[in-house]
Amino acid sequence: MSTSHIPNTKSPSLPEHVIKALSIDNLIFGLDEDELKILLVRQTDPMHQGKWALPGGWIRYDENLRDAAYRLLEELTGIRDVYLEQLKTFGRVDRFPNERVVTVAYYALVSADNFSLVAGQTAEEVNWQSVNKLPELVYDHAEIIAHGLTVLRHQVCHQPIGFNLLPEKFTLLQLQALYEAILNIKLDKPNFRRKIMKMNLLSPCNEKQQGVPHRAANLYTFDAAAYEQLSQSGFSFEI
Amino acid sequence: MSTSHIPNTKSPSLPEHVIKALSIDNLIFGLDEDELKILLVRQTDPMHQGKWALPGGWIRYDENLRDAAYRLLEELTGIRDVYLEQLKTFGRVDRFPNERVVTVAYYALVSADNFSLVAGQTAEEVNWQSVNKLPELVYDHAEIIAHGLTVLRHQVCHQPIGFNLLPEKFTLLQLQALYEAILNIKLDKPNFRRKIMKMNLLSPCNEKQQGVPHRAANLYTFDAAAYEQLSQSGFSFEI
DNA sequence: GCAAAAGTGTTTCACATACACCCATGC
């Protein structure tokens, strides 16, 4: 959450007309150099002593939950047009100091296209952190991230959401590296290629990689329309 | 929700010290005669004109979300010791009249053992309804149930939660009928048997069905301990 | 015997796996 999460203070940055007992927290995953990262903000007020937190905030009275998640995401990071899904609601009695605050967690997968873009915007406060070595976090945010990782690892095997982590055009080996990074496993290249290609979810760009010190690979895009059609015919994505 | 969900009234039945903007709603599924049903309560106050609702209510300040779900479930239906899992949080601005109320939905699968038991307890107010022909429901409860069904149909294929809908001891054909009822499909008996038996999740009771007008089938129980051990070795349940 | 469900056997075919191999390109 942002620094506006200090309880019991009428901070001027706190918007009026928000739901008091409820907040939003966003888990934003990105891929950097074949490593899975998550976007965190640093709490600048002395009370939290520089701990890190998920980007989040309060929900307005006249705002749907998902809209609030999108608004907060864009306000804090500039990110928009991403896959944003409700994760879970966390409401342990003692998760927040002094008052009872329940938080609805959402998660998004950010493509490599605007990965670096985001990190640059508000350099000192927002930062990507490897999910394998997280800093100290406020409240129950470590627990929320742990749950988010579990869900992500499950979802990525059963739905084609991984493509959201890649640039628009990608190679098959980039896709394979993505699954290897998220799932912490090694995959067989020929078999992975066949499995993916048989799904008929990728459209060839008829372009090749540029500036690589080896044979250039073909580039592909994910065909969302084809996936829509296939899933209505009972097709189910499985890795 | 129960009748205590009337907004802006200081009803004497409304417990003190609850979170104002948040409620719980429970989706309780049961199997009756190979038909999937859900437990609903009738709103008795004139404002709702006899519409039906999910059993739910308010969360106390000193109560974890899941604890509240369990408490409300037991208070309203007497059901306990069931698989109870968070479904999703629903918070559309206009889902509740006059004030902003966000609700956290939980779902449970009730075994056929105490299926009839529940229906008897508070006969005129609580009732099982087929999910295929639901009555008119208050607020967004139809939407919540629709989402619950989607999740249930997905989960039942990937986790051994279906067993919660059966009596403690069951036959393989009962199990098959369960999947056929939930998924609305036909399954091949020999292949289904082999698939299930190969998982090593069922313990034979060394007992047979009683009083059936045909050859009596063997009874089995679900071996939860075996499942725990297998899933830690990377086993994943799939139908 | 007949009906109805329990339970077994067998063939077929697709597909996942494993691994060997050739291709293209920059240095």
Added chain:
DNA sequence: GCATGGGTGTATGTGAAACACTTTTGC
């Protein structure tokens, strides 16, 4: 040439699907 990744081919085994079949029991 050689290193690096791109991309293809093939043998093998497992297992899902389809369906024919036998067994048991009540009436």
